[in-house]
Amino acid sequence: MKFLHTSDWHIGRQFHGVSLLEDQRAVLSQLIDYISENPVDALVIAGDIYDRSVPPTAAIELMNQFVGRVCDELSLPIILIPGNHDGAERLGFGSSQMKGSGLHILSSFDDMTQPVVITSDIGEVAFYGMPYNDPEMVRHYFKQPVSTFDDAHKFLADEIKSQFSPKQKNVLISHCFVDGAIESESERPLCIGGSERVSHEHFVDFDYVALGHLHQPQKKGQDYIRYSGSLMKYSFSEQHQKKGVTLVELDKNGFKSATHIDLKAPHQMRIIEGELINIIEQAKEDSNHEDYLLVRLMDTHAILNPMEKLRSVYPNVLHIEKPGMLIGVEKELAAAKLSRSEMDMFRDFFKETQNVDLSHEQDEAISDLIMQLSHQ
Amino acid sequence: MKFLHTSDWHIGRQFHGVSLLEDQRAVLSQLIDYISENPVDALVIAGDIYDRSVPPTAAIELMNQFVGRVCDELSLPIILIPGNHDGAERLGFGSSQMKGSGLHILSSFDDMTQPVVITSDIGEVAFYGMPYNDPEMVRHYFKQPVSTFDDAHKFLADEIKSQFSPKQKNVLISHCFVDGAIESESERPLCIGGSERVSHEHFVDFDYVALGHLHQPQKKGQDYIRYSGSLMKYSFSEQHQKKGVTLVELDKNGFKSATHIDLKAPHQMRIIEGELINIIEQAKEDSNHEDYLLVRLMDTHAILNPMEKLRSVYPNVLHIEKPGMLIGVEKELAAAKLSRSEMDMFRDFFKETQNVDLSHEQDEAISDLIMQLSHQ
Structure with missing residues (x-):
């Protein structure tokens, strides 16, 4: 039994004022190609489908096309939950009417204890979706005295575990910050001050835990408790992260393996460091000159119109830093100030x-x- | 073969700063009761489901509940098109995945020539949805040199008619302004200067035409070319309009009858005219003292805090006019100015x-x- 785990698509996101929609379209198209050639039993999206609770129309259209290709044409069930960027009620409209088509949007606590059951070569696998939530939502809905994200997720995981059937394997889909996992720059904190952290211990009884929120692919606590990472890079600091989806395999004993499947956006996000003249020279050899770039100029003298000069060879320079421009006394002063x-x-x-x-x-x-x- | 024709729900609309959501919930609940007790073959909504292209979350939730009750519980197909207030792409998300459940959102020109076919005691009835459109949209999509709403609607009606099958009756659902029909104050003009008008002649070949946009129930040109009118009153000027839905009956020969089914919002919109003291006195006998009121004070002397006094008996006075307060010379001057x-x-x-x-x-x-x- 195989399924794909992905999360944090953020369709409609802008980066330094540039729309990433066409890159997202290209990556989703690669994903569709992968699915056509490598049949799986389900596609799981662990939240942050869109970048905002009210996404732009073009983002909705792209998602609609994706769903049409995957659910209607490839007949692959999609199981998704809202993340902290999504508007759960907005995303959930018509979810009850879509179920029959294989599009399962688990957007409310009501949906949480009614798993999507996929029958496969290893028997039934129950996919439980825990929509993104904070302690206040759990307190209000379940009348439970939870005060932290950790309390809330423990309570919800217990609710789900009480539904377990001995004849089913169990997959949890959740959008949360598992304590000890690694952050990236492009995530929006769930709350202020670190109290958003959730222990992975609440999740160990599942056969696989498909997590969303953190943008770097990683596992936490167990091999089967994983973040797939975001669909593509959403900050320059992610330049060395692998992006794509996770292919999960279950067997009769539960978790068998997780494999990273690479997806590559047409424009990568990269940092280039050096003196202007050298950067312009090396651009000639750079076949990826349309990448989205942060250029860190190391020149120590003033340069007229550096953006214009850089964009003549790298059209998508989005930001310039000039650490080299602080020279002599100024530099020392600044260094003192920064320290x-x-x-x-x-x-x-x-x-x-x-x-x-x-x-x-x-x-x-x-x-x-x-x-x-x-x-x- | 019977179906209900309704339009212009404007869920989420505000009126003088007051949310009408609870009134809309109550009226939709009456509609559900009617459907439970009087089985029909379909429910047609001819546009303006919501009041805005990005409706408030609570409006989406109400619509979602309605759809759940009608499609899932009562198994009645709903066929709807977007109106000029709706965002077609936003409303249309997942429409392909919802079809199987009986919720048919015909939101694009692609959907227009693929009717929803309902099989009934008189055979097949094809429901064609023409999503709200303007000439520019038709020019762009069909590469047709249409320059007016009339041109556009003639072209689209012809497109649909070319799909007619001799063994089917044909119902058109459209959101437009049929020339000669009567406007109400609460409609938003489709364009400036009257060029939004469409001749009813383009529609005469259908067995029934379910129109939306105008808020007063009316027929135009033929008994079977009809506006159901809005779900409830959306301006004081509609105080004497009947509101509800239209029950349409077709037989083997096509159109048989159209009957208005009354729905009544808990708060009616009314205009009360008179002197303050009399209005306050008569309020004692008024069992509908919670209605939304425009009060036209005829007093000719200044009154301190009239709103406060009126709201002590009519809590939902939303607006006061004081035509009587222009007295003597001022009044004459004003009258001269107005004329x-x-x-x-x-x-x-x-x-x-x-x-x-x-x-x-x-x-x-x-x-x-x-x-x-x-x-x-």
């Missing part, structure tokens, strides 16, 4: 606003507080 | 900006132009 600690900055701020220095006690109290916060 | 013709106003405007009077020729030319425009 100032939070405590130094707070002392300055206090003096500026209160006209006196922090007392010894105040200084200690703030130091402790900063220490605590930075270790959370 | 000025377009021509008088243009003469003043010309004098004001050009510092000379219109010449005799100019005056005649403008008069003719105004005459022409006002007779279009």
